[in-house]
Amino acid sequence: MCIAALTVLGAPLSAHAMTMRQYHQLMKQHPDSAKLYILGVGEGLALANAALISKKRPNIFCVPNKLSLNIDNYTRILDSEYEEFRKAASEDVADSRTVSIVLYMGLVATFPCKK
Numbered sequence: 001m002c003i004a005a006l007t008v009l010g011a012p013l014s015a016h017a018m019t020m021r022q023y024h025q026l027m028k029q030h031p032d033s034a035k036l037y038i039l040g041v042g043e044g045l046a047l048a049n050a051a052l053i054s055k056k057r058p059n060i061f062c063v064p065n066k067l068s069l070n071i072d073n074y075t076r077i078l079d080s081e082y083e084e085f086r087k088a089a090s091e092d093v094a095d096s097r098t099v100s101i102v103l104y105m106g107l108v109a110t111f112p113c114k115k
Contacts, residue, residue, distance in 0.1 A: 017099065018100075019098055019099070020082055020096070020102060023037070035075060038074050038075055038078060038099065039070075039074060041100050041103050042069060042074035045100075045107060046069060048060065049061060059113050061107040061113065062111050062112065063111045074103060077103065077106040077107060078099065078106055080106060080110075081106030084109075085097060
């Protein structure tokens with residue numbers, strides 16, 4: 001057990017955000033890992049939104065009170081927004097976008113706040 005921990009701790013860490021191209025590759029090879037990553041990004045955006053609300057600042061997006069976001073919601077929103085990027089630009093441009101940006105834009109488009 002200690003050897004495994006040392007191996008993991010000694011592994012180089014990457015600080016790069018996952019691109020949509022990498023996400024699609026990961027979904028083909030390890031869908032559970034890809035979904036876990038999406039959940040983490042989605043929950044991070046939701047926590048940032050909650051922090052803004054607690055400070056009485058404008059929300060990033062406004063999810064209806066009766067809806068609880070989950071991995072299925074985040075994945076559908078991400079995939080839908082990616083398709084919008086592909087329609088507006090080339091597939092290469094869409095594939096180079098980071099998962100976090102695409103999910104952010106998807107959440108804003110899906111759950112706009114009323115002014």
